[in-house]
Amino acid sequence: MRLTRYFLPTLKETPAEAQIVSHRYMLRAGMVRQASAGIYSWLPLGYRVLKKIEQIVREEQDRAGAVEMLMPTIQSADLWRVSGRYDDYGKEMLRIRDRHGRDMLYGPTNEELITEIFRSSVRSYRDLPKNLYHIQWKFRDEVRPRFGIMRGREFYMKDAYSFTLDYPSAVHAYNQMFVSYLRTFARMGLQAIPMQAETGPIGGDLSHEFIILAETGESAVYCHKDMLAFDIFTEDVDYDSDLQPIVDHWTGLYAAADEKHDPEACPVPPGDLVEARGIEVGHIFYFGAKYSEPMGAVATGPDGKEVPVEMGSYGIGVSRLVGAIIEASHDADGIIWPESVAPFRVGLINLRASDAACVSVCDGLYGQLAAAGVECLYDDSEDSAGAKFARMDLIGLPWQIVVGPRGVKAGTVELKNRKTGAREELTPESALARLSA
Amino acid sequence: MRLTRYFLPTLKETPAEAQIVSHRYMLRAGMVRQASAGIYSWLPLGYRVLKKIEQIVREEQDRAGAVEMLMPTIQSADLWRVSGRYDDYGKEMLRIRDRHGRDMLYGPTNEELITEIFRSSVRSYRDLPKNLYHIQWKFRDEVRPRFGIMRGREFYMKDAYSFTLDYPSAVHAYNQMFVSYLRTFARMGLQAIPMQAETGPIGGDLSHEFIILAETGESAVYCHKDMLAFDIFTEDVDYDSDLQPIVDHWTGLYAAADEKHDPEACPVPPGDLVEARGIEVGHIFYFGAKYSEPMGAVATGPDGKEVPVEMGSYGIGVSRLVGAIIEASHDADGIIWPESVAPFRVGLINLRASDAACVSVCDGLYGQLAAAGVECLYDDSEDSAGAKFARMDLIGLPWQIVVGPRGVKAGTVELKNRKTGAREELTPESALARLSA
Numbered sequence: 118m119r120l121t122r123y124f125l126p127t128l129k130e131t132p133a134e135a136q137i138v139s140h141r142y143m144l145r146a147g148m149v150r151q152a153s154a155g156i157y158s159w160l161p162l163g164y165r166v167l168k169k170i171e172q173i174v175r176e177e178q179d180r181a182g183a184v185e186m187l188m189p190t191i192q193s194a195d196l197w198r199v200s201g202r203y204d205d206y207g208k209e210m211l212r213i214r215d216r217h218g219r220d221m222l223y224g225p226t227n228e229e230l231i232t233e234i235f236r237s238s239v240r241s242y243r244d245l246p247k248n249l250y251h252i253q254w255k256f257r258d259e260v261r262p263r264f265g266i267m268r269g270r271e272f273y274m275k276d277a278y279s280f281t282l283d284y285p286s287a288v289h290a291y292n293q294m295f296v297s298y299l300r301t302f303a304r305m306g307l308q309a310i311p312m313q314a315e316t317g318p319i320g321g322d323l324s325h326e327f328i329i330l331a332e333t334g335e336s337a338v339y340c341h342k343d344m345l346a347f348d349i350f351t352e353d354v355d356y357d358s359d360l361q362p363i364v365d366h367w368t369g370l371y372a373a374a375d376e377k378h379d380p381e382a383c384p385v386p387p388g389d390l391v392e393a394r395g396i397e398v399g400h401i402f403y404f405g406a407k408y409s410e411p412m413g414a415v416a417t418g419p420d421g422k423e424v425p426v427e428m429g430s431y432g433i434g435v436s437r438l439v440g441a442i443i444e445a446s447h448d449a450d451g452i453i454w455p456e457s458v459a460p461f462r463v464g465l466i467n468l469r470a471s472d473a474a475c476v477s478v479c480d481g482l483y484g485q486l487a488a489a490g491v492e493c494l495y496d497d498s499e500d501s502a503g504a505k506f507a508r509m510d511l512i513g514l515p516w517q518i519v520v521g522p523r524g525v526k527a528g529t530v531e532l533k534n535r536k537t538g539a540r541e542e543l544t545p546e547s548a549l550a551r552l553s554a
Numbered sequence: 555m556r557l558t559r560y561f562l563p564t565l566k567e568t569p570a571e572a573q574i575v576s577h578r579y580m581l582r583a584g585m586v587r588q589a590s591a592g593i594y595s596w597l598p599l600g601y602r603v604l605k606k607i608e609q610i611v612r613e614e615q616d617r618a619g620a621v622e623m624l625m626p627t628i629q630s631a632d633l634w635r636v637s638g639r640y641d642d643y644g645k646e647m648l649r650i651r652d653r654h655g656r657d658m659l660y661g662p663t664n665e666e667l668i669t670e671i672f673r674s675s676v677r678s679y680r681d682l683p684k685n686l687y688h689i690q691w692k693f694r695d696e697v698r699p700r701f702g703i704m705r706g707r708e709f710y711m712k713d714a715y716s717f718t719l720d721y722p723s724a725v726h727a728y729n730q731m732f733v734s735y736l737r738t739f740a741r742m743g744l745q746a747i748p749m750q751a752e753t754g755p756i757g758g759d760l761s762h763e764f765i766i767l768a769e770t771g772e773s774a775v776y777c778h779k780d781m782l783a784f785d786i787f788t789e790d791v792d793y794d795s796d797l798q799p800i801v802d803h804w805t806g807l808y809a810a811a812d813e814k815h816d817p818e819a820c821p822v823p824p825g826d827l828v829e830a831r832g833i834e835v836g837h838i839f840y841f842g843a844k845y846s847e848p849m850g851a852v853a854t855g856p857d858g859k860e861v862p863v864e865m866g867s868y869g870i871g872v873s874r875l876v877g878a879i880i881e882a883s884h885d886a887d888g889i890i891w892p893e894s895v896a897p898f899r900v901g902l903i904n905l906r907a908s909d910a911a912c913v914s915v916c917d918g919l920y921g922q923l924a925a926a927g928v929e930c931l932y933d934d935s936e937d938s939a940g941a942k943f944a945r946m947d948l949i950g951l952p953w954q955i956v957v958g959p960r961g962v963k964a965g966t967v968e969l970k971n972r973k974t975g976a977r978e979e980l981t982p983e984s985a986l987a988r989l990s991a
Binding site for chain 1: 555559560561563584587589590591593594595596597598600601604619621622623624625626627628629630632645646648650652653656658660667671674675676684686691693695697707708
């Protein structure tokens, strides 16, 4: 993409309302723009990151056997009256009355709707287990939206729902999501720690939050210090096999979110306990028949008896992850994207847009990178060299190729690694070979 | 995907509420399920088609130089008061009051919001032209939602917005979208006819609807009979070149939507005029400074003078296209998907799931198709042969491979083309080679 044809409205000044680094950099890098309180437009650069994250989430859900579909954003209030949550949910639910006076709402989550879909289609244990997920915009009318897209009102979330006949299968479904979450976050370069959690308005009696440690985290978390030394989880997994050993390994040491942590009952000696701040990026729940029973979602077992199906739900904050990754990976100059979620892999800087030789080298590299399938943002603008360097560091693409008149005469370009800062002079061909590898 | 792991709740009976064939087949094929009036859940099979269509639209927008971003579904009423449309829009706008009593709405379109984003970022002709698009859910509170997703309340739409300094550039931006629409619909196997249209609530003085002719179309359309013989438009296009000749070719013969057609003033002799029913799948508008002027979206020209930018907007009904394609391509047994939007390319039917030899051949083919990147739905269920054939015809995958005990003994499988009905006995290897080509 040529910068002159792109839409990248970066800001020099840090907007006053941004209190945390991810919010500051997302505004400054032209990734998002606030539309109204807690509601954001995703500008082209931010949108690309959001889609990369979404795609990783999708691939790992598919790998774990979940099946994708899509439920609407606007739901009827009726289903929520059956489950009893219409009144429970409080003011965070955005309530709407349509032109015919029917009570509707903007879905904050989808347990009711998916249970209704399941109920009207599945009858027998032969159709089980099932895990259905979607990635859709949700709305929670936060009283004080803050931290940009980290605690916005309209947010993008993956939510999966498992249906099984009995408790052991429900635990296996839970474990499948548990392990897929480890892989999902690892692919984004994040160490997410699973922590015991309260189930809150979703209900149920088994729940883990997946937490990224960050100073700017909203909630306190507590864990055994040895958990911090766990290797990031990148193993290939057979999701049909027994996953309990993996789950046991990751839950063997104490780790709990604030509301679940009881200092009196904590089994970890004070010297081994770490107290930190964390960002919740995923939350999984097992809640048995909490929805299937009142809504009549039953299946017939091999014995011919009808039972309410066992359910769990599994969320990942897709839009929030954009901020969480920035919180975990940045420096004083800007964002440092992990390659897996970078909006472009390479930033190509032409230092002198008026120099025919520089343009020729840049155009050549740009075409060859495209042919090699390497996503490249090509700064072909007439801005100053300083402005170009600062912008490219701010938006944090993993690699920069800098083309200037002196290098072009010598037959070289500069390849810079955004993370390490390492720079190397090499021929355009070598730079290309390095990035196409 | 193995059917036993998928979620494909097909229906034997035609639901009474479905009046048109696309609605009937989408319900029967387990593609969608109504959540409430005019609001649908997209079940896995329907979701795959929706994503295929979305991806074609995206690729053709990108090719034409438009840049993707994403605006939120919920907007503040304030912007719409500035443009004057908050009151104009009437009851089709879903109006919402949030917990702080602020007036919000579910966006039916995005002229105001994109103009605001543009206004706050762009100052100079050097940043022009720009064309920004997004693909996002919209809501129009139709008084009588009908025809399934064809006239639903929550619907998925691509909308692009062009910004240019002057009228000639605005016409070029309009022509870029005009031509890209021809390509977009052609890739879905559709002959979409551009017709002169009224601009309605969007405003402006130049507008075309892209219409698919279909008996079940909602509106009457009128065109010169020779337009029906136009070849489908599949040319490669240089979008920086002058596109006026292409546009002139496609607008040279009379074609008009109902509300634009004036029998008294029609230049076509009655014998050459075709009256037909049509489905609107795209609509493009040029409206100059209608929004930029009241909202203060200005740019400085090369002469140093500030002018309101010229704008156009360009919509494609992504979810509606799913229905439109079915209206255009089906038979008495079910849907016939064009390859470009088919949810899977191949349906693999094991006629005898209890037969080890059949299972072995099917599992082998299934693995090899996956390795070749061919999307395959593998019916590994224990249903009857008749049920399997009927289901596979109903969901309309372009190719079927049928594996039965007799063929397996003879070393053959049957390859069936859903569209032509042609069947062929051949070895599994030959079938694979045919489909991987």
